[in-house]
Amino acid sequence: MTTPAGFARHPSYVKEGNSQARFELSNRSYAHLRLSAVALLFAVACAAHAAEAQKPSPLKSGLDFAGADVRALQADDFANPGMLWVARGEKLWREPAGKAAKSCAGCHGEAPAGMKGVAARYPRVDPGAARLVNLEGRINLCRERHQGAAPLQYESDELLGLTALVAHQSRGAPVAAALDPQNRASFERGRDFYHLRQGQMNLSCAHCHDRNSGGKLAAETVSQGHGNAYPIYRLEWQAAGSLHRRFRSCLFGIRAESLAPGSPEFVDLELYLAWRASGLPIETPGVRR
Amino acid sequence: MVTRPRRRFISVLAGLAAVPFLRGRDARAAADPLAPLVEKLTGGAPVREGRVSLDMPRLADNGHSVPLHLKVESPMTAADHVRSITLLSERNPRPLMATFHLGPKAGRSELITRVRLNGSQRVRAIAHLSDGSYWSGSAEVEVTESACLDAG
Amino acid sequence: MVARVQVPQEAKRGEAIEIRIAIQHPMETGFRFDLMGRAIPKNVINSLVARYNGAEVFRAELGSGVAANPSLQFYTVAEASGTIEFSWVDDAGVSGTERAAITVI
Numbered sequence: 330m331t332t333p334a335g336f337a338r339h340p341s342y343v344k345e346g347n348s349q350a351r352f353e354l355s356n357r358s359y360a361h362l363r364l365s366a367v368a369l370l371f372a373v374a375c376a377a378h379a380a381e382a383q384k385p386s387p388l389k390s391g392l393d394f395a396g397a398d399v400r401a402l403q404a405d406d407f408a409n410p411g412m413l414w415v416a417r418g419e420k421l422w423r424e425p426a427g428k429a430a431k432s433c434a435g436c437h438g439e440a441p442a443g444m445k446g447v448a449a450r451y452p453r454v455d456p457g458a459a460r461l462v463n464l465e466g467r468i469n470l471c472r473e474r475h476q477g478a479a480p481l482q483y484e485s486d487e488l489l490g491l492t493a494l495v496a497h498q499s500r501g502a503p504v505a506a507a508l509d510p511q512n513r514a515s516f517e518r519g520r521d522f523y524h525l526r527q528g529q530m531n532l533s534c535a536h537c538h539d540r541n542s543g544g545k546l547a548a549e550t551v552s553q554g555h556g557n558a559y560p561i562y563r564l565e566w567q568a569a570g571s572l573h574r575r576f577r578s579c580l581f582g583i584r585a586e587s588l589a590p591g592s593p594e595f596v597d598l599e600l601y602l603a604w605r606a607s608g609l610p611i612e613t614p615g616v617r618r
Numbered sequence: 619m620v621t622r623p624r625r626r627f628i629s630v631l632a633g634l635a636a637v638p639f640l641r642g643r644d645a646r647a648a649a650d651p652l653a654p655l656v657e658k659l660t661g662g663a664p665v666r667e668g669r670v671s672l673d674m675p676r677l678a679d680n681g682h683s684v685p686l687h688l689k690v691e692s693p694m695t696a697a698d699h700v701r702s703i704t705l706l707s708e709r710n711p712r713p714l715m716a717t718f719h720l721g722p723k724a725g726r727s728e729l730i731t732r733v734r735l736n737g738s739q740r741v742r743a744i745a746h747l748s749d750g751s752y753w754s755g756s757a758e759v760e761v762t763e764s765a766c767l768d769a770g
Numbered sequence: 771m772v773a774r775v776q777v778p779q780e781a782k783r784g785e786a787i788e789i790r791i792a793i794q795h796p797m798e799t800g801f802r803f804d805l806m807g808r809a810i811p812k813n814v815i816n817s818l819v820a821r822y823n824g825a826e827v828f829r830a831e832l833g834s835g836v837a838a839n840p841s842l843q844f845y846t847v848a849e850a851s852g853t854i855e856f857s858w859v860d861d862a863g864v865s866g867t868e869r870a871a872i873t874v875i
Contacts (some may be wrong), residue, residue: 733836
């Protein structure tokens with residue numbers, strides 16, 4: 330039995346007998362078929378990947394999934410407990426700090442004018458640090474560079490206060506973190522983290538927040554998972570907290586290994602979330618249950 | 619066919635089934651866990667239901683912070699006003715939640731605050747009026763918690 | 771302690787005005803444990819007083835049944851222009867004050 334050249338590794342294509350079977354392919358056309366198959370698989374994989382990284386539609390803030398009391402509490406600028414942190418931020422804004430004994434107001438002026446619209450553009454790549462930074466990170470860079478002050482700890486009242494103050498100045502402005510070649514790698518890492526199955530429950534962010542938003546998780550209604558209201562006052566925390574604290578809660582919920590607040594992975598994820606929430610108005614300080 | 623022994627068996631069963639209901643009536647009479655505390659508060663004076671409205675959500679988002687809107691019907695004059703209002707919880711580890719002292723200078727016997735509730739329960743408000751009388755109102759609240767327990 | 775108060779800037783004599791106060795305080799119940807399993811001691815704002823031109827117009831005795839970062843809304847009759855002063859103290863003895871001016875016409 331002779332086998333046509335090049336088909337030794339595919340005996341199924343070889344038919345006994347002298348004549349070439351109808352289904353035998355020439356060497357070249359098989360190679361073409363294989364190339365097209367690979368191309369097709371690649372295209373499907375790309376399409377699937379691009380299909381995964383989709384913005385929810387219609388975009389809904391976490392507030393839309395909240396009950397009447399939480400909505401009323403957020404809407405009331407006096408009763409909103411998050412405003413206590415904004416008030417703290419206002420005090421800190423005017424206080425001189427660090428070796429330079431400079432206050433934020435010294436350079437930036439009064440917060441409303443100086444910081445309007447700033448938070449909506451974060452996270453962004455800081456040229457000096459040559460990495461992606463979120464609002465907390467940028468505040469700390471300012472402290473180090475211009476005030477000669479030590480960075481503030483994540484979840485400290487001081488950092489929450491300043492972050493809430495700055496973000497509050499962008500309340501109502503649409504989330505608008507721009508994607509560019511500089512932050513593309515961060516964006517992709519954030520996107521991949523969002524779609525990565527993690528923890529004992531082997532769930533990704535997408536499983537709850539893309540595929541099951543609006544559904545129930547015990548007594549909780551699953552939101553779309555946006556960061557547009559942060560720092561928030563969470564009734565459960567009995568305090569204000571950052572988006573990284575919320576990430577950690579989620580990772581705890583799916584029994585996954587956590588990351589420290591301020592981790593670059595979380596900052597990358599923030600960028601993906603900001604892209605995903607593009608157009609949603611900032612609500613800081615939000616109130617959530 | 620229901621024989622005599624079977625009839626006896628069924629009537630014994632029925633009798634046993636009735637026991638919880640009979641015990642229930644007595645149990646309900648002694649069900650108010652706040653009775654001793656209220657007694658201490660009022661010095662034994664009777665407490666009448668009415669004039670106090672306690673507005674709380676039927677279903678609370680989170681027991682850590684539940685809104686409470688309290689109103690007492692009173693002209694709030696020097697002659698006729700609310701002296702104080704006490705908030706009591708049926709199920710919190712400390713039943714005495716807060717006491718608010720008003721008086722004629724208050725103008726309105728109305729108060730809004732947020733409370734902690736340790737599970738679904740009834741909250742009571744006892745108002746002490748200037749004429750020495752006590753009035754009470756209550757609200758029943760179901761308390762839920764978020765599904766994912768926060769680690770930190 | 772960070773605190774915010776809201777008092778109308780101006781009111782008519784005899785009118786019952788709305789007073790609001792919010793204080794940042796954990797109102798620690800004493801029933802919680804830290805990550806090392808140690809009980810966190812109870813510490814709540816136990817007393818809050820409002821004085822209008824020196825005279826007490828409102829007093830609250832609070833306990834752990836009041837939510838963290840307590841906020842209160844109550845009323846008082848606008849009598850004369852002057853100051854409404856708020857003072858409070860917690861179980862640890864830390865006190866706070868805040869004041870607001872009011873013009874009564």
